[in-house]
Amino acid sequence: MKQIPRRKDIKNKEPLAELLNFAEKDDLVKLVLGLAARDNSIRRECLDTLKETVKVSNVLKEGAASSALLSLWRELEPELAELDEYGGGDHGQEDDVSEYLSELCDKLDETTLSKNDRDELLEEVLRYIQSGNAGMDDFLYDVAYATCKNDDDLRDLAERFEALKSSWPTDHARRIYRRIGDHKKFLALRALTMKYGMDYYDLATFYWETGEKDKALDIAIKGMKSGEGRMDELRLFLAERAKESGDRNAYLDYLFLQKTDRLALSSYKEFKKECSDKEWKEYEPRIVDLLEKSDNVQSLKIYMHRKEYEKAIQCFIKISNHSYYRYMDSDILQIASRLENRYPEEILTFHKSSTGNLNSSTSRKDYRFKAEAVKRVRHILVDVMKKPADWRKYVLPIKMNNMGRPAFQEEFAKVIPEWKELK
Structure with a gap:
């Protein structure tokens, strides 16, 4: 039995430590x-x-x-x-x-x-x-x-997922069965849902990897006709197979579908780079047709890239009517600066529309935003169109109508060069 310590022995020591010690x-x-x-x-x-x-x-x-x-x-x-x-x-x-x-x-x-x-x-x-x-x-x-540390653990997990009888866990179960090589279970679960492009892609790649290449291609082609939703992987799968087999026409057709599904300047350039001059002459009209049916920032960028400025300004006018583009998209402002010398009136109208209501009280942040828009109007009138008198005629009423808003005056003075001198 441990000896009980004397009072003088435990003075100034941690009580818990001493208790634990004994x-x-x-x-x-x-x-x-x-x-x-x-x-x-x-x-x-x-x-x-x-x-x-x-x-x-x-x-x-x-x-x-x-x-x-x-x-x-x-x-x-x-x-x-x-x-x-x-x-x-x-x-x-x-x-x-x-x-x-x-x-x-x-x-x-x-x-x-x-x-x-x-x-x-x-x-x-x-x-x-x-x-x-x-x-x-x-x-x-x-x-x-x-x-899971081995295939037995994975199989056990797949069976547990499957027992939940719910869509997403069943998807996980199916992927596990494919991973561990249980083809029968994989195919049984795969057959339950064949609706989306990714479903057909999953089955097509399975058959391709297991050596049933004709069946893989049949499934992929069927998916192109019947699949819904995302089709990117399926198109690229078929494009790659066509390229491997030397079928140049089929390869370009699938690649065209992929690159134009969400046509952007980057995908436009990528597809053109893939084509010979002769091939491009065949596909270019189809791209032009798609551009004419779609008014968005990417179409506008492509028109600018093609130096089709008349089409670009018409596209610009259409999409700039949407408040999202007018106020939020920096690409629109960049393209406006590239078009301003060719179409100053149209760009002036755009910048004026971007100012919003200039006769209402709001936050300093909004005042700064409006001041930047007014500054762009100044740039077009003074620097591009060389009409300083028109600028003064435009801006003076804005200042006078907001004399009762000190925050407005302060924020505009920070942005507009001659704001304080305007009278």
């Missing part, structure tokens, strides 16, 4: 287990520390590591349950839960759970995946996959 082993074990049972963070800290500092078998260390990860899950689970109950939470709470789940996932990559711990963890994770109400699905799927 406590019996059984009392300490009972104390730690009680604390760990009430607080999972304490339990995890004990497990992580003791498995590194106490000399025990590898089996016991592995069990401790597994149990520590389950404790980490139990730490985060109450907040996850709250997110699930209310369909999300504030950004701070969501960030906390996502960080916990990321930490759990990282540690699972380095640790093999015991069967019982894995079963318990997956049962709870899959319950939240099935609910889908916490907004943490991506993290939860990552955790589920991180528990």
Whole structure:
């Protein structure tokens, strides 16, 4: 039995340290287990520390590591349950839960759970995946996959996903079966949903990889006719197959469909670069036809690239009528500056329309925005059209009508060079 210390021996010492020093082993074990049972963070800290500092078998260390990860899950689970109950939470709470789940996932990559711990963890994770109400699905799927260390684990996970009888988990199950080489299960689940272009792409690439190339091409072509939604991968798959087989015409046809699906200046340049001069003469009219049917910033950029300025200004006028383009798109302002010398009247009209209501009270931020728009009007009238008198005629009423708005006057004075001198 340990000797009880005298009062003078414990003076100025940490009481808890002294008590622990003289406590019996059984009392300490009972104390730690009680604390760990009430607080999972304490339990995890004990497990992580003791498995590194106490000399025990590898089996016991592995069990401790597994149990520590389950404790980490139990730490985060109450907040996850709250997110699930209310369909999300504030950004701070969501960030906390996502960080916990990321930490759990990282540690699972380095640790093999015991069967019982894995079963318990997956049962709870899959319950939240099935609910889908916490907004943490991506993290939860990552955790589920991180528990898998071999194909048997993956098959077990696929079967659990499949048992949920829900679309997205079933998609994951199908991908797992393909990954582990269970072709029969993959095809059975794949046959359940053949609606979108990506569905046909998935099946076509499967047959291609397994050597059934004719069937792969048949599926891809069928998908081009019947598939809905995103078709990018399917078109590129067929384009690549045509290129490999030496069918130049088919290759360009599929590439044309891909590059013009969301026609942009970059895709226009890419397709033209791919074509010979003769091939470009065949496809160019089709692109021109698409441009004439589409009035957007990308069409405008292509017209500018082609130096078709008359078409560009007509396109510019149409799209600048939309408030989004007028106020938000920097590309529009850049193109306006490139067109201003050729079409000063049209660009002047555009800049005037961008000023908004110049006779109303608003925030300083809005005043600055309006001042920048008025400054662009000044540039066209004074620098481009050489009409300073017209500028004065335009701007003087703006200043006079807002004399009762000090913030307006201050913000405009910061932007318009001669604002204070205007009388």
